[in-house]
Amino acid sequence: MKSRSTWLYLLPAITILAAFFVLPVVRLIPASVSSESGLGLYLEIITNPRYSTSVLSTIVLSVFVTLASLFVGGLSGLFLERHRFWGRDAIVGLITLPLSFPGVVVGFMIIMLGGRNGLIGMFTQGLGAGKLVFAYGMAGLFLGYLYFSIPRVVTTVMAAAKKIDPMYEEAARTLGASSFRILKDVTLPALAPALFSTGALCFATSMGAFGTAFTLATDINVLPITIYTEFTLSANIASAAMLSVVLGLITWIMLVAARHFSGSSTVTGAA
Numbered sequence: 001m002k003s004r005s006t007w008l009y010l011l012p013a014i015t016i017l018a019a020f021f022v023l024p025v026v027r028l029i030p031a032s033v034s035s036e037s038g039l040g041l042y043l044e045i046i047t048n049p050r051y052s053t054s055v056l057s058t059i060v061l062s063v064f065v066t067l068a069s070l071f072v073g074g075l076s077g078l079f080l081e082r083h084r085f086w087g088r089d090a091i092v093g094l095i096t097l098p099l100s101f102p103g104v105v106v107g108f109m110i111i112m113l114g115g116r117n118g119l120i121g122m123f124t125q126g127l128g129a130g131k132l133v134f135a136y137g138m139a140g141l142f143l144g145y146l147y148f149s150i151p152r153v154v155t156t157v158m159a160a161a162k163k164i165d166p167m168y169e170e171a172a173r174t175l176g177a178s179s180f181r182i183l184k185d186v187t188l189p190a191l192a193p194a195l196f197s198t199g200a201l202c203f204a205t206s207m208g209a210f211g212t213a214f215t216l217a218t219d220i221n222v223l224p225i226t227i228y229t230e231f232t233l234s235a236n237i238a239s240a241a242m243l244s245v246v247l248g249l250i251t252w253i254m255l256v257a258a259r260h261f262s263g264s265s266t267v268t269g270a271a
Helices: 002-032 038-047 049-082 088-100 103-114 119-126 138-162 166-174 179-208 211-216 223-233 237-270
Strands: none
Touching: 002 237, 038 049, 038 237, 049 088, 049 138, 049 179, 049 223, 049 237, 088 138, 103 119, 103 138, 103 211, 138 179, 138 211, 166 179, 179 223, 179 237, 211 223, 223 237
8 A cells, every 4th residue: 555655655756757858759669760870870979070079078077067166055054054144145146146047048148248348348448458249159068067067966965964963074173184184075075965966967957958058059069059950951850869868868867876876875874
């Protein structure tokens, strides 16, 4: 009876998974081998410079966005959780506000900042250093992805830091450990599962985000834009499906690896 009720709890999740993941994937995979090349189409990830560059640049961009988000968001989230001051709630609200913005809005904000008529370009031109324009390349996309990735890290780290037993940090401080040593040997290991999980989400989001890339796409070659181009402009359904499968596979591997390492960190920390 208990197992039957457990399955009832899982039923909504299973239904949504089947409708929005299993069925599309079942259709997507055959479409990726529907051309004359069949499975050989997947070799173009290596042989086609446009595809290989797109995959590599997307992975590299996602890795750098993830690392920068973990560094900035991790320190910010830990500080905000450990300190109480006037205006703290307003600051947390502002930091998490980008979660409500669609990618197109984020891209527009990057253009306003670093576009041809952006604020930074006007400032550098006024200093006589020439107009600095970075919005339409990988630098602009990096900042855009960083903008909506940091809030995810901040909220996750704040929730995880709240659960850390202060006894361990107090014990380390009593034994003469410096603040940096406490952060490195006590706090970060305790936050490791949360950092792995939120890092994986940042990576996955950066791999597949489309709105920001589409808004900024002038000199950008990332997988979402390549898939969009193949599907809409070239009507190359097989290649678009193949690239989608590759994108999903890379992201899935990263999510599984993060899940594994976060579990290992939990076991190590408990030991």
